Amino acid sequence: MTQTQVILDQVVLIKVDATIYGARKKLNKEDLVLADGSKLPPEDLASLGSKRLLDPDRLSVFNRLKKEAERICLRVGTRFLGGFIVPVSAAAQVTVELDRIARDFALARAEFLDGYDAAVQDWMVKHPEFAGIIEKAIDSVALVATRLAFDYLVVSVALPEQMPIQEVERLESKIGSLSEQMFHEIAVDANLLVEQSLLGKEQVTRNALRPIKRIRDKLDGLSFLDHRVAPLVATIDDLLGKIPNRGSIEGSLLQEILATAMLLADPDKTRRHGEGLLAAQALTLETDVDAEETLDQAEAEPSVLPASAPVIAVTVSDNPDFTNLFDGIFDDELEAELASDDWALEVLLDKHQSERKTGHDADQDQAHDSDQAAAPRTVTAGVDEEADDSDQDYWF
Template identity: 70%
Template sequence: MSHETQIILDRVVLVKVDANIYGARKKLKKEDLVLADGSKLPPEDLASLGSKRLLDPDKLTVFNRLKKEAERICLRVGTRFLGGFAVPVESAASITAELERIGLDFAAAKTEFIAGYDAAVTDWVVRHPEFAGIIEQAVDSVEFVSTRLSFDFLVVSVGLPDSLAPADVARLESKIGSLSEQMFYEISVEANQLIEQSLLGKEQVTRNALRPIRRMRDKLDGLGFLDHRVAPVVSTIDDLLARIPNKGAIEGGLLQEILATAMLLSDPDKTRRHGEGLLATQLPVIDDETEEVIEYAKSEPPAVLVVPTAPTPVITESAADSPDFTDLFDGIFDDELEAETVTTSDDWALDILLEKCQTDLKTGNDTDESNPSEHSAEPATVTAGDDEEADDSDQDYWF
């Protein structure tokens, strides 16, 4: 088993939710039907008769609701895995507490349902008197129904036995490797719901619209160890949330940024490419500049490396002093690598993000120029040729 796989297994627990709900249905038989003269039922290999309800399905709604609530609680911080949910170890205690509460609610609902089971069946027969016979002959006993209503959960760690065959190890590693893909998919589902239900066509929204974004942010942050591209996406969301006013309606440019953020999160591929693009502009750039300084020092006499007494325009515009977002999101909002393939909706979102990016760049440059002592402490490592090449790059994108 690879080191990366072991790290993931050490940081998650598997939560299995076991909720059994009585269906109150029985298979419909031919003798249950009263056919008109000359009518004929299709053979069983062509069509099945379906099922018949034994009581009002609304009586069972509470159990289905509790089961879905338990799943939502697990999905809030975890992702589907091996028939359960992979949840960060640090979240296991809070998840367990909430599932225990649901277990108590389920037990109380079961007690109430069992107490009123006979009355519910009788009421169903009264509502369908012409079919009373086929209902009554299929009714289950209250003891049997009680065994078909249960809620429980299990929290376990996942590991591999020492003697496991290589093929089985590879199979588990494949499942673990798909965890990040499942996580991004679940985020996209929630983001699409946010867009459809709360953002599209709105000129302003309340702060309630931020709740889904915060949930998605917290889920990504908690499961960030599944994919190295998650951390930059979380930072992008944090930057947006930090600029939201503490009260009042959200409208204008901020609302458009929220919509653009949700649109990005609604596409798993673009979310991954966004995080990868941000990472590509961080550590690799610093390493390249370090190597350039070393080569320059070796090839030039020491006198050339004397720091000037005042900062020059070249220094203030260097990549080390002013963050350069060139090519940051190149290719993220279009499925093809050519600019002309960007759709109208992508252009709209990019225009919003570009305007914010240009404002940040202007602010950043002004800040750099106001502190010349910081520039004069470092050698000039970027040549005029480097600046020209950066100017010819594709349009910057901010998110």
Template identity: 40%
Template sequence: MKTQAILDQMILVVLNISLWQGRKALQAGDLATNGIDVSKLPPGTLATLGSKRIISPDALKVFLALKREAVTLCLKNGVRFGSNGYAIPREKVGELSRELKRLKDEFETAKSDFLSVYEQEVENWIDSNPEWAPIIRSAVDSPSHIQKAIAFNYAALDVKAPADIGENGLDEEVNSLYGQLCQEVRFAARRAFEYTFIGKQEVSQKALRPIRTIRSKLTGLLFLDPSIAETIQVIDDTLEKLPQNGAIKGTDLNMAAGLVGRLLANMGRVVIGEPEGENDNSEESPEVSMPAEIINSQNTGKVAPIAWDF
């Protein structure tokens, strides 16, 4: 069975990283305390009041950065599987687990450091916003609450299809992995193309890093679809033709840009005319940027032909 054949070559790595946002819902009473006429506010059916910060967002940046790094590592090595899971090639799980353990240790150290200064950080925030001191103080969480709210956990699971449950949804999830992979590659390639190649007369060897990152990802996930091998071969053929050191310009630049902007940016699509754009709200670097959303539809079709004359 195709599903089990794929499952046999992957491990499901699940990230369970919870962050405390340092916010609380803003209440009408909070505004009234500061002399704002709440009767003039729009009704709740029309608008909400949003949230209030009870601590500086700078104090929490380290946790978000570590979570993003964990997600990036999983996306570089595998492909999204479900909401918090990643299908990782078995041969890459060991190294990934070591890296996740390193991040978990850093996370726990940062958490301990943060808890030791939490109350002072709250006071600093109040000092910065003295006119709102009462509503900040009324919303402050206890250190024990923060201790539970901030957590970094992960697990590596060996997935098997249940023999006694026919319609379990696993086939559909597994069959969507190739489409998800194509979407992630397209996203990363478009980001790399926009950051690195558009408007450039020459680029450095560093511009090839996103290509090699994508190639490594594809190589590990070859078992998802045989057409992946064709894409890897085109990548290899192109890289062999490019200079191994120094600037990349002229025909070589067109070749590299075509690989990223035409082939990889349209992986899994049949391209007729101009390639389609995709939504992109990310601010991450082009080398490791991958999409946050999950695409369940399966993209099929031959790999788009590469073109150098654009």
């Protein structure tokens, strides 16, 4: 099964179909009263535009409901082929909200149609000099009713069994761009959070951080689109876990929240941060595995040396050819992948590195103590304890 099909099996496509009456008509030359000698430019040079047939505020409810439906889909999904790709697990929740939007739209539609004639009359009263051109362009209530509608459709997307290779590649390219679209939408939400709620603030309330929770849930639901998402979700979970249950948020915690939001507001840095976190996790896992193998090997060795075996004392510091040979071999590689010229990224990476180092040092100390407790002590002339423990440095 291809990666494209794996993704398609986990999502549905939701198409929101909202038709909203524009209440506009083309402005004609005869609608204008020109002064003597005035001349309009020809149509191939400029167009006259349109004229409103009623107060646009009376239609604002329909535009608001349409945008709300789109936000509901974007909260857990991302744009795709004129609709929204939504995880199968979240589809039922989304359709419940869209059903509510449909009911609200129907009520607003009925109310608008009942007051349509009065709305047109009010508009002409407001513009008495142009009442004639408004009246000539008025649409009937029956026609307006056909231009106000809301509906949605939920469909599954799959690769056809018989399909030219070029079409398969085109669809796979579209599917491959889903993660890029997702990171872009996350960046838009994060930038709004920074500009409207965080930037320049000395303290904020818990309510100001709701966008971060929504961003976290969206990333978690669409984590199958990009392998770099999972560590980002873990980072946000760690941050949300530090937020107090009550009281204002300020100081270093607020700075960490700002740094996270600024990172998420940059799609490129967000992806790079995810890659860096994955690299750090892989390095830590490799180190832990090597340390565990070294411990298992030490436990499996004989506890008493044969009497005939010569005892050789070797001190690492006495061997200049191998001293510090492997010092820093992984540090440069890790620093190169985690480097960033952005303040927000540096804050998060420094924090992550510090936590990783603390946890790793604790694990190494525990393993070292375990070796010392389990290994037998053989007293040999000319061999001190430091030389006996020198093998513990060679975890590789």
